[in-house]
Amino acid sequence: MPPETHVLDPPSILFPYDKVRNEQSDMIACVLEAVQERKHTLIHAPTGLGKTAATLAPLLSKILSPEFKDKKLTIFFLTSRHTQHKLALDTLRLIKEKYNISFDVVDLIGKKLMCLQPGANLLQGTEFNEYCKSVREDKSCEFYVNVRESVFKLTPHGHKVVDDLKTILPIHVEVLMEACKEDKVCPYEITAEIAKDARVIIADYYYLFHPSIRERFFSKIGKELEQAIIIVDEGHNLPSRIQKVMTSMLTTNMIKYAIKEAKKYGYTELIEKLQILQTIFLNIAQGLSFEFGGQREKLAKKEQFMQPLAAKLDQEYDAFIDEMEVIADAVRILQKHSFIGGIAQFLKAWKGQDEGFVRIMNLEPSKTGPVLKLSHRCLDPSLVAKGVIEQSYVTLMMSGTLLPTEMYKDLLGFPESAKEYTFDNPFHENNRLAIVIPKTTTKFSMRNDQQFSAIAEI
Template sequence: MNLFPYKPRRNQEKIVRVIEDALRDGKHLILEAPAGSGKTICSLAAALSFAKENGMGIVYLTRTNSQQKQAIKELKEMNVEGIRAVSIQGRANMCLLIEEIPLLQERYAGNEEVARLCRARKKKSMEALRGEKVENRCPFFENFILTRDDLKFDRVVAAEELMEYGRKYRICAYEVNKMLARKADIIIAPYIYIFDEFLRESFISNFGYALENSILIVDEAHNLPDFCRELLSFSLSLNTVKGALKEVEDYGINDSQLLHLMEALERILERMKNDIQFSETSDALLPENKLTEEMKREGVDVAKLKDMGERMVTYGDIIADIKESRNMIPRSFVRSVGNFLLRWIEMNEKWVKLVEKNEENIKIEGYCLDASLASSIINSFYASIHMSGTLQPMDEYRDSMGIDASMATFPSPFPEKNRKIIYVNGVSTRYYMDDAMVEKIVRGLEKIFSTIERNTLVLFPSYSVLGRFLEKINVKRGLYMEERGERQESIMGKLSEFKEKGGIFLSVMGGRLAEGIDFPSEELEMVIIVGIPYPPPSAKQGALQAYYDAKYGDGWKYVMEASAIRKMMQAIGRLIRSENDRGVAIIFDERAKRFRKYMKMEQARNAEEAAEMARRFFSQSG
């Protein structure tokens, strides 16, 4: 605890000791501790002390930028002499050139396209610095080259600080970020920098410590299994194929074989809209050889798919170069189709073939079932710490990540009497709710709203379910709702008004308000969960459950139960973030009793009794 900058709260010394033991043994550790436990400072204090003594580096991974800020804040509080730390973000987030050129400001510009743009501009800027006359340069990179030897920064620097500095002095923040990373003992980075194979190579070349001489810390680790599966999944949409056909025309690609293939793919995808029987969530399993058979039917020589895919990638690279020269994001739809085909023909049993429909668009997807294909790199580190407030069931996380790890669970540092969890018997959202069940839950919600006039967050399984209740519910206080696809600024505006004026906020499990938003003190005192947030029935979930059934013998626990309990615990965690917070969570679903092994809860026979239990709790707690 010699680097701990605060007076330790309850359990923090124990958490630090458990981490120190794992580091001493060079082991992986899975650690669950509720919100307010100080996981960030505990992990950094323990890891930094060990790393300093043993000449090691630290890689701290986060899912969101706000989590990066918290880690930087704690490192600045620690103020350890001689230790350098920096948070890093991708080019797409840090490129100042994009902010100045309207044609580059595409909504979906990714790191790959921005990296290509960056390489081309840097090359031209270097030519300009040698005295050649060239266009389409990057003035930010040129200023970095001219001033890099004179740049001075604090020992602990956030990526956001570098962005502000870059705008002020017109210097490339991304290059400064890389320069500082090479000198850093601690790097705070997004998940993708370690789990994406291409970005990992770049990361390793810019970090002064080998992985086997580094400690890995994974924050909000409950997100990692799904992140790894999505990272290795890939898809091809009808809109992408149409974009590729337009590129063929616009850029004069004279290759009849490729044109025939893309036109065939367009027809195949159009037919699938009507020929496939989709699930309630608009997806379906694609029969193993369906795409190949459809291409044969269209007269495509499937034996030459690899060759055609490689040609598409080559043409796509040329198109991207032309776009870059025109001050456009160097994206190519032709290249995207080629890359999809090359990955599709190499798929094995650890991927499942799916088709998904979304309004007028439709896509074919190769969905990765095995997260450990991406997460296996964890075993290259000296040791790792995986922490979250919601990792139950922990054996599922361990197995999904493919690591041999010890596990530790800690209770909330705050008094147990500060929180009450109630589940209501006699109601459920299982299967299809008839109007009578919706009406029963609505009357129950209204009873609670009228009895407990405190700031309340109500979370539904989906927007479609929320819509059914919104039509019927009668609320006499301020009512707010997070709408499907609503912009962040709009939601934050409603949230500010809700916190200030009070009322009831309707949202969905897994939405922005269910995770990652802090509600200090009276800003939120009650969370109501309508229904158990099991993943909706889909072809993807069915395939994932079957895969884990075959691999571990318990697909339901690994896929359905794990997702539901983590979402509920995340939502309930919004209530208690400090020792002064008080709150009640009410679950409107009798199936909640299945989860009593994960969290303490009391049964209410009906909504009226739940309302009375909540009223007594608040009257006793003041």
């Protein structure tokens, strides 16, 4: 028995299909109320209900309506899943075609993944940003030079690529990247230019929930958080994603490779300094062992690292960071990546805030032997999420696994007044096909070629 459907009322909603499921129209009513009353909202709705259309259609109808036109709102559809980018784009394409309306949409993945420079995808996040910044500044990235005459001015070629692409929107980011490759222009710069006029931006969580990425991105596309309607798709993933980006780590291997790097490029003084840092690092780890019943982790204090380092180096902690950053910039010109730069980034984070973070040393196994990891670890995702949610015009978080919604509301710092909704599965239980295959698993520690082959066979 298929889910019950009806014709959507009111007809002013730009719904892409002829019929709407009953649960879907209930969800549309909640979304309309959320944007009308500016009430942040959490929605648990099972997979298959049609959440993407139930959010994009009413929100788009609102922001394009005469009532909302002057507010200049932009919808940010944030998702961590590749398939969801496509689903959102297909939904928007159907709306455009069905109602013959015009609005710009951009699809965006991480800048590093969009970069056309060979090998750039192998760099760590901060490393990549430093690299991209330096090749833009010294104008050695041909893809950037082909797009921009200056930070705010496009080249005639850049203008042409933007204008051409705007005629075929919405397009998947991979299609845009192919077109940019042919035209030898930076896909990120082109997308950012199109995003200035876009009414819907499909992107990863980081573009809004990583403080420095958001700041740079919003200033580049000329938009304000106060005018952002945020849809967080698969919202149950957001807390761990925020914790991950806000956590910094220093490992035995990073120090080892940084010393190697300093030796390779002849930074003799730095070699000695890094060896001192290594000794202090190992002192913090004292007492950890893999022996049966042994301690594998211990708390560390900010001063345990900062004070002995400054004392033994006879140099201010910040001055040491500055020195390493200058050397890392020089190394990146020669080989893109710098472990010395990675250590400088960690030392900066280590002196960061205490509230909501823990400093901890872990001993972990790895393929190459035991590894020590010293982390400045984020425990409280609301430190980042709360400010974004509060400043946004309205934030809607949805998922098929968002129960209890109250927990996510608290974890991410939604205000007390935020609304919570739970929808039933629209499919009759006899129509739900659940298959359990015990011999396969997607558990991280069990992922290997044998498992992948077994899953592929099924």
